[in-house]
Amino acid sequence: MPPLRVGTNVWPGYEPLYLARSMGLYRDQDIHLVELHSATDVLHLFRNGELDAAALTLDEALTLLQDQYDLRVILVMDVSAGGDMLLARSGISALPQLRGKTIGVEHTGVGAILLDGALAAAGLTLDDINLQRLTVDQHHQAFLQGQVDAVVTFDPVATYLIQEGARKLFDSSRIPGRIVDVLVVRKEVIEPNQAVLEKLLHGYFQAVQFLKATPQEAVSRMQGRLGLSEKAILQSYQGMKLPSLQENRYYLTGAPSPLQTRARELADLMLKNELLDHPLRFSQLTDPRFLPRKIP
Template sequence: MYMDRRHFLVAAGATLPALLGACGRPEPPLEIAGHVWPGYEPMFLARAMGWLDPERVRLRETASASESMRRLATGEVHGAALTLDEVLRVRARGTDLRIVLVFNISAGADMVLARPGIEALEDLAGRRVGVEDSALGALMLHHTLDTAGLGRDQVKTVSLTIDEQEAAWERDEVDAVVTYQPVADRLRDDGAHVLFDSRAMPDTIFDVLAIEAGHLERLERSTRHLIAAHFRALHHLRANPVDAGYRMAERLGVPGHRAMETFRGLVLPDPASNRRLLDGSDSRVLLAAREIAGLSEDAGAPLDRDFGDELVRHDLLPREDPR
């Protein structure tokens, strides 16, 4: 999904460089790329709150998921915040990523919007449906048509990136679109209505933190620090939403009083939920990855289909919410 698309205490971390200096060279900081997306914001909130030690973790802000993937491919960063299908795309290009954290699950944030007069899923038959050439777009369209009892050949798909959808809608080039925020709200203001959304496919669309396997082994302590800081910030977001919202507003590009609205349709799993999602050969993330890989012919780019249980790791998660 392109937004073009969905840690431990500093006091403890501050002593680490000195300790490592006594026994060898300290490990370099873990470099993580991430673009603006609500599900990723607790990680950046942790930095703003001073809970992320810059000597151990550095967040590299990017303009899009495409830029994050490019930085991974060139070795500029060790990991990135990506959607699950983007992880499989990067792996197909030769970078051996491991998923260590689930930032968010889409529970209504991804949707199919339609024009007035298209009131039921079955009404999509023969209609023009705008969709991104991505695994996520293919996955949403697959579930939509399956629920409608329609085949892919019964609709006319129109390839549209997220930034092209509004113009295509205004030019009446599509009858429905597979889309997400913030474009979805603007299309709804223009008369579109929700026909289908990701609440109908729970535990399927994930945004995750993925780190290259070789770097993960070398920078494990920094990775644990980042994950713990993310959960500490997530706890602050829930306990003090007004304060967190105003701190996140500038990066999200919204007024402070509206920042928390951008999380509508997202589930932000805590450590226990993350463990459920990542633990075991039948973990929900692995099952979703296999489903996405099976749609690789419609994904718009090659996806890795030859992965095993090692794709996910739950052992770096804290046992409890850091506070």
């Protein structure tokens, strides 16, 4: 049987998967981690059948459901608590000053959620700004070249821009619980890969435990992939919550599960922002069966 192909873009919240690999917890013949530049690339490969599983924001998972992909959420990886942010040029010091300015944002639910919160806090609407759609791998260059006055982004790009003088005006700590990253799996690959999925999640939680117990050693392993200093990586984890095994059981269990309820609320917001074409109908979204019973 070929290895399970798991795709991610570069984001500290997904890094425990790669940490588990570096700890020798995944065998190449069982699990193949596919590293991509952006969430847009991850979605593209998933749609093309080149990935069996993917680390995505919940809104990205909903776009796949809209396109008739049958999938299950088997893990809540992180909940943003400041890690997603709106950064502006040094001459812009307050949110109301964004009126008439050009703001770069990825065409995703996360971008819409963060921008919606920032504009509401500023007393502005989309009609008051110029919106420029950018994938995350374009954020850094577009900001430095003056193509945008502000950008909705996240680490590692956010750290680079702040180091180069960008000013943080708003972040996801002001909209708690609204931005969630999950691991999704195609329904058709679940049954033949149950043992591998259990190994995948077991290794993930062991890596999270290692990160919390020995953060300096853990982040030293992450530096090469993330391209950030140890200090910057540790700071990025202060902007998110990595749900525990017990919290994952809470999120994923029930009919409907708490995560499925949150997904319905998010789908309504996305429909309002024209990120979905039609209302979604899904009876089962989460599957907690592969969560380990305990972490050694």
